[in-house]
Amino acid sequence: MKSSLHSKINDILVIIPVRNEETTIVDVICNLQSYGLNQIRVVDNGSCDRSKEKAQACGVEVVTEKIPGYGQACWRGLQAIPDNINWILFCDGDGSDDLSCLTDWLRLRNRYDFILGDRGATIQGKAVMTPVQRFGNALATSLIALGWGHYYHDLGPLRLIRRDALAKIAMSDRGMGWTVEMQVRAVELDLAIAELPVGYFPRQGGKSKISGTISGSIQAGTIILTTLGKLYFKKLFSSQPSLSTLHLLSGILLLIGAIILIPHGDFRNWEVFPNFWLGMAVMSFGFILSWGITRINWWWFWLIAIATRILLLFMYPGDDIWRYLWEGYIQILGFSPYDFAPNATELITYRTSWWSQINHQGVSAIYPPLTQLGFRILATISPSVILFKSAFIVADLAICWLLTRQFSYSKVLIYAWNPLIIYSFAGGGHYDSWFILPLVAAWTFLDLKEVKGNYYQQNIICLFLSAIFIGLSIAIKWISLPILAFLAFLAYRKINFKTAILVLLLGILPFILSSLTFCSFNSCYLIPTSSSFVSHGRSADFIPYFLAKIWQYSTTTNTIFALPLALGTLFLLWKKQTYQQFTQGYFFILLIISPIIHGWYFTWIIPFGVATQNWGIRLISISSLVYFMMPYRSSLGNHYWKLTMVETLCLWLPFAIGYCSDRYFKKLFIQLGVATANRQ
Template identity: 50%
Template sequence: MIVSPSDLDAVLVLIPVRNEAETIGDVLKVLQNQGLKRIRVVDNGSTDASAAIAQAHGAEVIREPRPGYGQACWSGLQNLPNGVHWILFCDGDGSDDLNELPKFWQYREQADLILGDRRATATGRKTLSPVQNFGNALATTLIRWGWGHRYHDLGPLRLIRRDALDAMQMGDRGFGWTVEMQVRAIEQGLRIQEFPVQYRPRQGGRSKISGTISGCFQAGVIILSTLAYLYFQRANPSQNPTSNTLNTPREISPSPASSASIRVHLRSGFLHPHPILPSTLLILGTAAMGQLGHSDQVPQLWWSVAVMGAGFIWSWRWQSLSPLWFWGVAIATRLLLLPMEPNSDIFRYMWEGLIQNAGFSPYHLPPSAEILEPLRPGWWFRINHADVSAIYPPVTQLGFRLLAWISPSVLLFKLSFVAADLAVCKLLCDRFQPHRALLYAWNPLILYSFAGTGHYDSWFLLPLVLAWFAAESLSPTAQAFSRSALGIGISAGLKWISLPLLGFLAVFPLRKGKWKLALGIPLVGILPFVLSALPYCDSAACPLVPVSSGFVSSDRSAEWVPYLLAQVAPQLATHNIVYGLLLGIVLLGLMARSNTFLGYAESYFFALLVLSPIIHIWYFTWLVPFAVATQNLGTRLVSFSAFVYLVLFYRQSLGDFSWALTPAERTLLWLPLLLGWTWTRFRPSTARPPTAQ
């Protein structure tokens, strides 16, 4: 299609700029070489020569000091000259490939809104950052779910009919301008055309959005909150300022009554909400966390947890949730956290798998052993406690060995932990419904610990949850108890701490006089552990736990009861075995008074954490699956307060290696768990939720 100069006179190009002096001149040259004469550059508070360069190149310059992409666009649309029937939006940084413009002219007869799809080309996808690619995919997916039209991108290069844009009465004055335009186009029934365009890295200057994590984060918040607002407007048509008729433009100023109505709608939406807003907060917080480390960036990480927590807390009151939303957010958040810098433990996992495949036992040789020096990879220096032999149980070691045989890769190990984690989500979702299983699936602590920092505890939680469900099946037969015992045995082979649950499981048949079953349960449960230990033991020794190491016998971290007792009796500060004996006494009491596996298991893990001298942030994940059934307030609260622990990493990055929380920090970490647990235990029974569907 041949386009005459008179046809292009009907097109006005609008370019918002802020500090684009390096690139705006070249952009204007390309536009003018394409035959475009009507070009407006909106200077949105530049501190460089952007405006002067634009004027020198013959562009009309409008100054708009109020910040905001939408504000700049809106100002540029005021007082349009006669004869302008189309508005072309593009960026001033040189990233848009303006040689694609002839394609736009071709679609003018058959479309009202024409969009360039950067994500449809390989160079476009590569140029966009992973966060931008994900954010565009998420936003366009949410538009499809909310409005039924499938976009592929929210790109800046777009051509729209003037009268259609007038009718939209655009209200956004920030970075939500583009997404509002695309949603309004659907609501007005416009003819929409989208086609692939090339996209390049910016040709100069620094991006205000994609150049920084905080910029991406802020843009994501704006875009998705704009979608949430537009969705609420759609649900309440009386609040929608647009219609299907084409009107003259006017600035929107909601009346007090209109604002009050929106507030009422939002309040009622808290109890019976569409999940878009809390999901948005959770995903944005997760996206920010995925770009961070866990040591020197702890303050930023706390902010990301706060954003995630806002969405997570919002979900606590829900009475139902679509499985699509449940799984969409559960999977998306975990994928976003895979790039996060892992904890040093994961390098220990890979090392122990690596040396096993070389014929060495991690129980007999610490990582620092001289004989293992030729095996050291480039990441060996990141292994923690290099002078201590393996502390992980034998089933875990077999898992490490298998993964390291495939590839000693952080991503592979993380994916295996996420796979087990998602399997737990599935079990809890099927048994307790999606809106309650969110307490696990959307939990910031769960997401951080497994997909983010790469701890293997999801491996032991999976067989543990299976054992729990088997023990509390509708028909608790001998076969069900055997399955439960086997699940506990596998769980204990992955993490020692599950072992005491076998004793309680044997009590059930014992109370009914079924002695053979009571004796058989421990035997079934111990079988996975024994079989997996055989490759690591010989006639001379079976050193599965380095009990002589200070790491096991005397080390401390963020403990509670041992810390308090050490203030009274300092000699207890280096004798961890005392708390093992104390825990044994507590377990006998729990066994005597607990009537369900759930009640015993949840109380046991709570007692274990409170009494343990060695505590790490990911240990609190052990409580979360059981809280899905009990809705334990303490577990919900510690899902946030546990992040106080990260101050240890932060201080270490500053050169303080004391590895001890202050009294105030311990209180901030533990008090929410203790108070919430107490409240849950003593609240009226009528307020407690059922334990299953």
């Protein structure tokens, strides 16, 4: 059997690192030669005995490496390899390797790039390995599985690897990390790997440099773990593109803009607005530059996303946050914010130092019940602006994280590095990130990836979880109700009517449960319909603004806009097939029809633009700065809270045209890119 293999294995070079193994090296060499392995190179790594002389007497090549180290000896053995060599076999010179497996290994060379032995897979090997060796192997291989997704069983010394594969690995370790580096890099390079059972003998001679002593074992373990750590961080960073000028400039501009913004958030003072707009313009320029980024380092992505938000945490907030603090605060005192407006006589004795900054003091709470419970929890800890804003930032960053689970970091830049997003939640302190987060979470259970066939029947639990998340969003902000209707309609189309009803019930449940705290059998005033904000208020509107030019009655009631919103929603139910398509389309229709718009309302649609990279969504993130003309005029004493026609057009046209012409814009940019490439 052995002789039949001789003609096929002249392309294998055996490398044997030795140090003080004169009693075993001859037997090891003879055993290898019995299998037809005649290309043998012994590397003497500082032996004090006759290991070198005995190896030379066997007629094999012996080289010397004076620098100690297992990896150093192996590396020396790989220098000046003959051209006919295609495979490298590593084995120890202490006689512990059971070479009877070689016959099978040699036959498998046409199927694999890397073959190594698993000593623990044989009764003999498991019995001989020390507890320290077994523990070290288990720890190291588990860490490799965790970091690289491939589970090895052993770090054994007996291994056969293709020469060109080893060249691609480009081994750099020169110590005890040699074996673990080879195995990790083999996974990274997607080599064809086989791990086969091998026997293992007690050491036949010499003294172990590792398992023989506690200090040696600790040292080897430390080296292996350190090597794994280095390899893992190298993997993280080497898999990322280098930081180009575009990456740096975009991120730095966002940081500079945020720094400019910090002291200019108190909109009661008109003097802050020039610097506020300057800071937002600098951030917007950095954001625009990010549109050209196709790949980005994960750590640079998160560094800018987190740093800009932390910087604006210390910016003076918008006036909505004082209502949040107040409504959480009075709940602790036992009052319902739905029953008492901030200026209620019953609450006079409880007014705080910041009470005068609460907006619309004559209007009771308009925020849904789950939002109020959130305010109460935070106020119980402390009615602090920093605490409330931190809670909004945490939800905001959670949205970033959910989006990066399904889309590339470069795509998520449209949300994570968006100046409107960063200001709205971290700077202005608006709670809308709480409302967006469960909508994005629901999306992760549905169609972030293309859904085909009977996905919903097979993953009905995902459908129900999505309904619950949408229900949480409804209990935080009412406007999610049509999204629940879409999900129920989807359940009806894909499964059956009963499932659709169950989806509706699950979606309504969070609102019902959170309402119990504020409702009784006699009353449940969760929406102050008498408020001008609800009944006929106007703010930065688009279609209602122009409708009022030809139909004055439309300015007296907001309920008339429910009909076009309902018709638009029905159209989307019929036309759109996925959650993302419906939600993005619904928010677009809602925003252009709504009679009351605040700048941060545009944040609702932005996360769903990650999938499409819609041009209208990109542009509104910048043109929304026009909204702040209203608080600017208010700080000057003009409290007419409406935009001029020119301002309205500047705010809305980029959004409307960009959104509706998104396909044209993308096609144009592709054509420009092709034309540029052809010229080059």
